[in-house]
Amino acid sequence: MAQRMIWNQTAYFGAGSISVIPEELARRGFTKAFVVTDQVLVDTGVAAKVTTLLDDANVDYEIYADVVPNPPIENVQAGVACFQASGADVLIAIGGGSPQDTCKAIGIIVANPEFSDVRSLEGVADTRNPSIPIIAVPTTAGTASETTINYVITDVERKRKFVCVDPHDIPILAVVDSEMMSTAPRSLKVATGLDALTHAIEGYTTAGAWELSDLFHLKAIQIIAGSLAAAADGNPAAADRMALGQYVAGMGYSNVGLGLVHGMAHPLGAFFGAPHGVANGILLAPLMAFNAAETGEKYRDIASAFGVEDAPTMPINDARTAAVEAVAALTLSLGNPTTITEIGASESDIDALAQAAFEDVCTGGNPRTATVEDIAGLYRSLL
Numbered sequence: 017m018a019q020r021m022i023w024n025q026t027a028y029f030g031a032g033s034i035s036v037i038p039e040e041l042a043r044r045g046f047t048k049a050f051v052v053t054d055q056v057l058v059d060t061g062v063a064a065k066v067t068t069l070l071d072d073a074n075v076d077y078e079i080y081a082d083v084v085p086n087p088p089i090e091n092v093q094a095g096v097a098c099f100q101a102s103g104a105d106v107l108i109a110i111g112g113g114s115p116q117d118t119c120k121a122i123g124i125i126v127a128n129p130e131f132s133d134v135r136s137l138e139g140v141a142d143t144r145n146p147s148i149p150i151i152a153v154p155t156t157a158g159t160a161s162e163t164t165i166n167y168v169i170t171d172v173e174r175k176r177k178f179v180c181v182d183p184h185d186i187p188i189l190a191v192v193d194s195e196m197m198s199t200a201p202r203s204l205k206v207a208t209g210l211d212a213l214t215h216a217i218e219g220y221t222t223a224g225a226w227e228l229s230d231l232f233h234l235k236a237i238q239i240i241a242g243s244l245a246a247a248a249d250g251n252p253a254a255a256d257r258m259a260l261g262q263y264v265a266g267m268g269y270s271n272v273g274l275g276l277v278h279g280m281a282h283p284l285g286a287f288f289g290a291p292h293g294v295a296n297g298i299l300l301a302p303l304m305a306f307n308a309a310e311t312g313e314k315y316r317d318i319a320s321a322f323g324v325e326d327a328p329t330m331p332i333n334d335a336r337t338a339a340v341e342a343v344a345a346l347t348l349s350l351g352n353p354t355t356i357t358e359i360g361a362s363e364s365d366i367d368a369l370a371q372a373a374f375e376d377v378c379t380g381g382n383p384r385t386a387t388v389e390d391i392a393g394l395y396r397s398l399l
């Protein structure tokens with residue numbers, strides 16, 4: 017069996033690393049950039065940290081800043097039209113997962129116009145051409161969209177979030193600079209950090225995990241467990257660690273998949289507009305408990321990463337309990353909601369949520385098989 021691993025061509029890390037962008041653009045021969053971002057990042061001056069560098073280097077560019085969280089199909093289609101009118105030859109994504117994912121969809125459709133309806137990109141789309149080249153600059157320590165082969169778009173009309181998996185979309189260059197993330201409010205750092213922790217834990221235990229992906233996920237769990245709380249409180253060294261940790265998680269999960277936490281989080285985003293990381297944070301510990309029996313020795317490593325001292329020697333069932341409790345305790349201490357009621361769900365939504373989660377692309381990677389009834393029961397237990 018052939019195991020495939022795909023990563024960025026080039027990636028830079030560290031506070032201030034966005035300074036490399038003008039020289040990278042010149043070295044690669046690009047003449048005009050199309051910047052995909054959102055209005056909050058324009059208003060707070062985050063996008064300007066990059067565009068000022070472009071101004072100083074006399075790089076021609078245009079900005080598309082209409083992306084909204086849980087980006088809808090319409091954001092992609094409007095972005096495609098603006099890109100086509102711009103004459104640009106490179107995309108620069110500045111943002112959290114929403115602008116980065118929109119940017120990927122724009123780059124894919126410009127290069128593969130037969131997918132301009134956007135919906136047909138769901139799952140593994142048969143695109144023929146690589147995306148317009150993308151330089152990705154994350155502003156949250158969460159999704160790792162800058163190094164994944166995935167993007168997530170919302171179909172507002174059908175109340176669905178759908179995941180697109182396509183090696184053609186991977187950014188050629190990622191610039192992971194924690195100073196781009198420093199303006200994020202605490203609640204956003206918590207939510208996006210819990211998304212990253214979910215990637216690391218789901219990726220570590222997903223059905224397709226293997227030795228090379230384990231390497232990234234275990235390291236990511238260690239980094240995130242040790243830095244998320246301090247990063248949320250504004251510690252710059254911890255923020256640097258989170259920027260790295262979320263990226264390392266992405267290097268793993270992008271290649272092997274996720275599980276039912278993401279499968280169940282996507283409908284919560286589509287139905288109620290719940291921030292992706294908040295939804296993951298509610299689901300992670302309960303779903304870890306649901307999956308525990310199918311995870312071999314892996315929860316022992318997770319418990320160790322969370323500082324449970326006798327995890328290496330305790331009976332495996334105790335180690336599993338310790339891992340679940342450690343994640344639950346962190347989530348609680350960070351102040352993330354713990355019920356789906358808090359994000360707007362009620363009993364009457366459960367059947368539709370469960371059906372959507374059952375059909376989600378991520379659900380197939382879960383280590384324990386779950387029926388629609390199992391999923392409904394899990395949602396119900398979180399009301």
Ligand SMILES: NC(=O)c1ccc[n+]([C@@H]2O[C@H](COP(=O)([O-])OP(=O)(O)OC[C@H]3O[C@@H](n4cnc5c(N)ncnc54)[C@H](O)[C@@H]3O)[C@@H](O)[C@H]2O)c1
Nearest residue numbers: 056085112113114155156159161164166167168199200292
């Ligand atoms: N492509 C992937 O592999 C992947 C993986 C996981 C999640 N996702 C998707 O990514 C999206 C979530 O992305 P996200 O959690 O990064 O949030 P986001 O991009 O949706 O941003 C949320 C809000 O935070 C603001 N924000 C972002 N960075 C900021 C900063 N530095 N300072 C101040 N405000 C800032 C944004 O303007 C926005 O209002 C969801 O749609 C999710 O499904 C994609």
Ligand SMILES: [Fe+2]
Nearest residue numbers: 159211215292
């Ligand atoms: Fe995620």
